[in-house]
Amino acid sequence: MVEKTKELISVDNVSLDYGGKDGNGPAIKDVSLDIYPGEFVCVMGPSGCGKSTLLKILAGFIKPTGGTASLDGNKINGIDAQRGVVFQNSTLYEWYSVKKNVGFGLSMRHVAKATIAEEVEKYLAEVKLDDWGDKKVFELSGGMKQRAAIASALINKPEILLMDEPFGALDALTKNQMQNLIRRIWAKSHNTIFFITHDVDEALLLGSRVVVMSKHPGRIIADFPAPFTTDILRDNDDDIRYSKDFLAKRKKILEMISQDILE
Numbered sequence: 001m002v003e004k005t006k007e008l009i010s011v012d013n014v015s016l017d018y019g020g021k022d023g024n025g026p027a028i029k030d031v032s033l034d035i036y037p038g039e040f041v042c043v044m045g046p047s048g049c050g051k052s053t054l055l056k057i058l059a060g061f062i063k064p065t066g067g068t069a070s071l072d073g074n075k076i077n078g079i080d081a082q083r084g085v086v087f088q089n090s091t092l093y094e095w096y097s098v099k100k101n102v103g104f105g106l107s108m109r110h111v112a113k114a115t116i117a118e119e120v121e122k123y124l125a126e127v128k129l130d131d132w133g134d135k136k137v138f139e140l141s142g143g144m145k146q147r148a149a150i151a152s153a154l155i156n157k158p159e160i161l162l163m164d165e166p167f168g169a170l171d172a173l174t175k176n177q178m179q180n181l182i183r184r185i186w187a188k189s190h191n192t193i194f195f196i197t198h199d200v201d202e203a204l205l206l207g208s209r210v211v212v213m214s215k216h217p218g219r220i221i222a223d224f225p226a227p228f229t230t231d232i233l234r235d236n237d238d239d240i241r242y243s244k245d246f247l248a249k250r251k252k253i254l255e256m257i258s259q260d261i262l263e
C-alpha cells in the first residue's frame, strides 16, 4: 500500500530545547525520521519523551532549535492547511453547528458557499455524522466530537494528518469504533498519518509503521513496519491482535519502553 518513493516529511537531526530555567535540557535530541506518502506512522514512548513536541514541529507551531523539518522538500515554517491537526480534546467551536465547524477552514479561504456545503456533506458522511450536521458541537458525544474534528481536518485535504492521542479520552468501545473508522479512511484515501498514542495495542492495530521514542530527551529507539492494520482491512476483523506475531511485537515494545524508563 505504501510506495517508498520520495519522502513527504523529512526530519533531519531535529532538537528542541524549550530553554526553561529548570535546566532540563532539550525535550528532543537529534531526531531523524523520513515519512513517505501513504504511511500510517504511530509514535509511542514514555510520558514526557517529546512526542507532542515533535508533532508541534511538524505542524509548524514551534521551530526546532537544531536541525530541520521539511515537507515536500520545503522547510516547515509556521502553520499551514497542508498539515491538519487533531488533538485529544477537540478544538471545535462548541456553540457553532457541526457543519459550520467542518466548513470553517474552507470559508476562511473564501471557497464558494455551494462548494463548502457539498464538501461538508461529503466529509460528514466520511466520518458517519451525516445526520448531525445541524447540531451544535456541545450536543455531541466525545467520539462524535472527534469525528467532527477529523472531518474538519480532512476537508482541507492536508498532505499529512497529525493526530495527538486523538482517541485517548474515549471509552474502550468508542475507541475501537474510531480506530476502525480512521483505518478505513486511511485505506480509502491513502492519507499520510502521524499518530501519537500511549496505547501499544492502538499503535500496532493502526500503524503501517511504529516508531518508539526514548525517555527525556526524546530520541528514536525503534522504527519498524507493522503489517496488522492491512491484515485487519483484508480480514475485516481484528483477531490478528491475538496472534503470536502481534503479541510478540507488543511485548517487545513494552519491554523496550519499561527498560528505557528504568535505566
Ligand SMILES: Nc1ncnc2c1ncn2[C@@H]1O[C@H](COP(=O)(O)OP(=O)(O)OP(=O)(O)O)[C@@H](O)[C@H]1O
Pocket: 018, 020, 024, 027, 045, 046, 047, 048, 049, 050, 051, 052, 053, 054, 216
Ligand atoms: N511549552 C513548553 N515549555 C517548556 N517545556 C515544555 C513545553 N512543552 C513541553 N515541554 C517539556 O518538554 C518535554 C516533552 O514534552 P511533550 O509534551 O512533547 O512530551 P510527550 O511525550 O508528548 O508527553 P505525554 O505523553 O505525557 O503527552 C517535557 O519535559 C515537557 O515538560
